[in-house]
Amino acid sequence: MRRRWAAGVGQLVRSTEANPRARIFRDCSATTIKRGLTGATLTASERSGKQLAFLFGESGWLALHLGMTGSLHVEEANFHALKHDHLVLRTDTFSLVFRDPRMFGALRFSPGKTRPDWWRDRPPEIVDRRFTLAALRLFLERRKRTSIKAVLLMQERFPGVGNWMADEILWRAGINPHRKAGSLNDSECKALHEALRFVCRGALRTVVLEKDNHWGDPPSTWLFHQRWADGGKCPRTGMQLRREKVGGRTTCWSPSVQH
DNA sequence: TACAATGTTTTAAG
DNA sequence: CCTTAAAACATTGT
Numbered sequence: 227m228r229r230r231w232a233a234g235v236g237q238l239v240r241s242t243e244a245n246p247r248a249r250i251f252r253d254c255s256a257t258t259i260k261r262g263l264t265g266a267t268l269t270a271s272e273r274s275g276k277q278l279a280f281l282f283g284e285s286g287w288l289a290l291h292l293g294m295t296g297s298l299h300v301e302e303a304n305f306h307a308l309k310h311d312h313l314v315l316r317t318d319t320f321s322l323v324f325r326d327p328r329m330f331g332a333l334r335f336s337p338g339k340t341r342p343d344w345w346r347d348r349p350p351e352i353v354d355r356r357f358t359l360a361a362l363r364l365f366l367e368r369r370k371r372t373s374i375k376a377v378l379l380m381q382e383r384f385p386g387v388g389n390w391m392a393d394e395i396l397w398r399a400g401i402n403p404h405r406k407a408g409s410l411n412d413s414e415c416k417a418l419h420e421a422l423r424f425v426c427r428g429a430l431r432t433v434v435l436e437k438d439n440h441w442g443d444p445p446s447t448w449l450f451h452q453r454w455a456d457g458g459k460c461p462r463t464g465m466q467l468r469r470e471k472v473g474g475r476t477t478c479w480s481p482s483v484q485h
Numbered sequence: 486t487a488c489a490a491t492g493t494t495t496t497a498a499g
Numbered sequence: 500c501c502t503t504a505a506a507a508c509a510t511t512g513t
Binding site (some may be wrong): 256278291292293294295296330331332350379380382386388389390434450454475476 | 489490491492493494
Binding site (some may be wrong): 250252267293295326327328330368369370371372376473474481 | 501502503504505506508509510511
């Protein structure tokens with residue numbers, strides 16, 4: 227998604243359409259965004275977890291998160307906004323579109339070229355070397371009475387880990403999602419740390435935009451392909467998977483390998 | 486009709 | 500102040 231809009235780097239935003247009633251503008255007004263971006267030039271883009279930031283030269287930073295159903299698109303200059311297109315940036319050649327039917331997405335704007343606090347102070351990515359085993363242990367200790375599944379969904383330590391990735395990570399680490407975070411022994415912490423990095427790296431490598439609307443899939447050996455409906459089989463043992471609510475979310479796990 | 490959905494933040498309570 | 504559990508957000512599809 228970042229790469230899609232990055233196609234507009236170097237282009238001047240001639241006009242901006244923003245629907246002020248769309249919930250995605252809850253952290254800043256649609257007016258602020260319009261004022262901030264109209265006349266600005268898109269100069270760079272960054273990603274951290276699943277958060278995106280677009281730098282508009284000296285004019286400001288636009289950060290956005292796509293929630294579950296948000297998406298970015300590049301359309302023709304005269305593209306007519308559709309029902310769920312809440313923000314459209316018009317350049318001479320493109321329309322950069324933020325589309326989001328469910329509006330779990332959000333965006334915000336900070337004027338000036340200084341990197342805003344909310345972008346600078348993001349937690350380290352899982353794939354970053356600063357995501358250490360020690361940091362993981364410390365966090366698990368602090369959340370020791372909460373189920374490990376719920377803990378993996380906490381963005382302040384595991385940025386970008388959502389429901390399917392948390393299940394994939396626990397399956398790979400061989401840890402039962404019901405376990406309390408504080409109950410993991412040394413080797414389980416190590417396995418979890420490895421699985422976190424493996425799954426995030428793998429997701430970044432495979433679940434990426436290739437071209438047009440085509441996305442890659444994780445390898446066929448991942449839990450991913452089995453987890454969406456009842457009746458899935460553990461890719462490692464072939465045994466029946468279980469699906470139930472853990473930590474408030476539907477969780478798919480393999481009792482035959484997760485203890 | 487009721488429920489669940491590839492996400493994350495907010496809330497109220499402990 | 501910190502931790503925990505659950506609800507909330509809006510729309511669509513089964």
